[in-house]
Amino acid sequence: MRTRLIAAILILFSAVCLVTPMASAQGTIKIGVITSLTGSQAAFGEAHKNGYAIAIDEINAKGGVLGKKVELDFYDDQSKPDQAVQGVSKLVDQDHVVMLLGAYSSENTKAIINPVSTHQIPLIIPTATADNVMDSKSPWVFRICAGANDYARATLEFLKHNGSPKTIAIVYEKTNFGQANMQAMKEQATAAGLQVVAVEEYEAKAPDYKAVLRRVKDKNPDVVYFGSYLLDATTLMRQSMEVDLNPKYYTSAGTGFAAAEFPTPKGAGRNAEFTFSVSQWLPDAPWPGSKEFDAEYFKRFNSHPQYHAMQAYQSLQTAAIAITNAKGTDAAKIRDALKNLNLKTSAFGPVKFDNGQNLHTVLITQVQGGKYHVVFPANLADVKPVIPAPRWADRK
Amino acid sequence: MPRFLTDFIQACMDGLLTGALYALIGMGLALIFGVMRIVNFAHGAFLMVGMYVSWVLFDKFQVNPYIGFLISGLFLFVFGYLVYRALIQPIRDRSDFMQILMTTGIALILVDSVQLKFGADYHQTIIDLTNRPPFSFGAFTLNRAALLSFVIAGVFIVGLQQFVVRSRTGQALRAIAQNREVAPLMGINVTMIQGFSFALGIAMAGLAGGLLLPALYLFPSVGEDYTLKAFVIVVLGGMGSIEGAAIGGLVLGMTESITSAYLGQQWALAVDFILFLLVLSLKPSGIFGRQRA
Secondary structure, X not given: XXXXXXXXXXXXXXXXXXXXXHHHHHOOEEEEEEEOOOOOOHHHHHHXXXXXXXXXXXXXXXXXXXXXXXXXXXXXXXXXXXXXHHHHHXXXXXXXXXXXEEOOOHHHHHHHHHHHHHHXXXXXXXXXXXXXXXXXXXXXXXXXXXXXXXHHHHHHHHHHHOOOXXXXXXXXXXXXXXXXXXXXXXXXXXXXXXXXXXXXXXXXOOXXXXXXXXXXXXXXXXXXXXXXXXXXXXXXXXXXXXXXOOOOEEEEOOHHHHOOOOXXXXXXXXXXXXXXXXXXOOOOOOOOOHHHHHHHHHHHHOOOOOHHHHHHHHHHHHHHHHHHHHOOOOHHHHHHHHHHOEEOOOOOOOEEEEOOEEOOOOEEEEEEOOEEEEEEOHHHOOOOOOOOOOOHHHOX | OOHHHHHHHHHHHHHHHHHHHHHHHHHHHHHHHHHHOOOOOOHHHXXXXXXXXXXXXXXXXXXXXXXXXXXXXXXXXXXXXXXXHHHHHHHOOOOHHHHHHHHHHHHHHHHHHHHHHHOOOOEEOOOHHHHOOOEEEOOEEEOHHHXXXXXXXXXXXXXXXHHHHHOHHHHHHHHHHHOOOOHHHHOOOHHHHHHHXXXXXXXXXXXXXXXXXXXXXXXXXXXXXXXXXXXXHHHHOOOOOHHHHHHHHHHHHHHHHHHHHHOOHHHHHHHHHHHHHHHHHHOOOOOOOOOOO
C-alpha cells in the first residue's frame, strides 16, 4: 500500500517535471511591455499599443523568433511611476519575460531604470525624451528615440536658418519630461545667443494656464517653446488665443504638439495651425517601411500614426532582431546583441546604440491646413515654413 | 488705465467666473450641513458623477453640456435622494465620526465605480463655444464658455437662495436648521425635508459638475480637490449659511485667480488652505460673521 502511494507520487512528480519544460519549450518568447494604457497619458499608451500590435503580427507572420512565436505581456502603469516600477517586478519575476520595452513617459521611464538594472534585464526605451533616463549609464538600458537635448538643438538650428529670432520664452509642464526639455532649451538657447526672457512652469492637470500665458505675453518673446503633453497642448493653444499671445514662432518639444489628435477638431483644431514641433518620424519620412507602416496603421486604426507608435513598433522589431542575433533568450546575450546591433536602415531610420543611445535625426514640422508637414532640415522638407505665425486677430 | 490695474481687474474677473461655480458647490454643501449637520465628504465625488453624466450625454448622444448639466442636476437629485434613504438616514443621529466614515466610504465607492466603468483616462470636452475667440471689451477678455457658466450659475444661486428664504419648504428647511427638536412639533416632516435638502444639495454639485465640464479635464478623481474646496468655501462663509457659502465661493475663486496671476498656479491650492486655516483660527464663525443658530 505504502509503496504504491510512493510510486503514485513519484509518477505524478515526474509527470509534472516532464510537462513543465515541455510547455516552455514549445511555448513562446515573452517580451514585457510597460506603457500607460489608462490615465492622463492613455492617448500615447494607445499609440504604443497599436505600434506594438503591428510589429508583433509582422514578426510572427515571418515565423517568429528562433522558431518560436513572440508574445507580448502588457503592464498598464496607469500613467503613474510607482505602478511602472511594480510592472518591472511583475513582468520579470512572475511572468519571466526575456526583455522589457517601455515605459511611455519620461517620468515613468526614469522610475524603472533602477529596477531594470537590478533585475539585469535588457530594456529598450521607445519614447522617453528626458535625457536623465540615460544618466545611470546602465549597460541594460537602450533608448531608440532622440532626447530633449536633440530637440533643443534641432529647434535652435531651425530658428537660426529661419529668421534668427532674438528672444525666447519657455513654458513647460512640471514633470520629468517638461523639466528636461526646459533645462535643455534654456542652456542651449543661451549658448546660441538667444535671450531667455521667461521660464514658466505649469501643472498639467489643472487646465487654466492663462495666468502663465499672460506673464509670457508681458515679455513679448519672438519664440515660445512648449514642453507639453496632449491635453495641456490643446488647452495652451486655445488660451494663447484667448490672451492674444502673438509670438513669431510657436515651437515645441513634440509630444502633445506632435500627437495625431492635436491638429484635429478633437484636439486644438484650428488653434494648432502654424505651431512648430520637433518630430522623430512622419509617414513620409524617407526610410523604407515608413509608408507601409502608415498604410497598415491606417487600415487597422483608421488614423495616421505619429512617431510614438513608430517608436514602439521599431523597439519591438529591434528587440526581435537582438534576440535572433543572440541565438537565445539569455539576458546578457540579448544585451550584447543590442550593444553590437548596427541596422543600416529601418522604418525609423538607422538604428545603432552608442552607450545605449540611438543616434536619431530630429525633424521640425509645422501644422499647415490641419496636417503636420516637415519644414526642416531642408533636404527632407515637403513645404516651406510659414513665418511669422499670423496674429490671432488676423486668423480666420 | 495703468497695466498693473488692468491685470488685477482681469484676474478678479476670471476669479469671479470660477467663483460662481464654487459658490454653487459650496451652497450645496452648506445646505446639507445646515439642515442635517452632516459633513459630506462625498461632495466632490457627487460633482464628479455630475460631470460624467454630462460627458456621457455629450460623447454618446451629442448633447451640448449647456443642456446636459440640467440632466446631471436632475439625475443627481434622484441619486442623492436614494443615497440619503439608503445610507445617510440610518446613521443621521449617530456620531459625527460615523457620518465622516459613511460619506468618505460613499466617495470611494463612487470614484472607483466610475473608474471601473469608464477607466482612468483623461477626457476633454471640446465644444464650439470653448474654441471661439473670447468675449472682449477694452483691455479685458472673458472666456465665452466660462461667462455662460457664470450666468447660469448666477441664476441657480439666486434661485436657491430665494427658494430657501421664501418657499414653505425653504421655511421648513430653515426651521430644522434652527431647531431639530421643535421643528417636528410644528408639523414638519423632518425625514422628508432632510431627504429633500440632501438631494437638493447634491443636485447643486451635479449642476456645477455639468457646468465645469467644458472647463476641466475629466477623470475619476477629479472631484477630490472640490471636496476640499467646498469645505473652505463653507468655512469662509460661516458654517451652514448658504448666502455665506455663495460669497465664500466668489472669494475663493478670486483668491485663486489672483494667486495664480501673481505667485503662479502651483500656489493656488496652498493659498486656499492658508485662507482656510486663518479663518478657522481667527474668526471661526466665518468672514461674514453671523453664525447660523
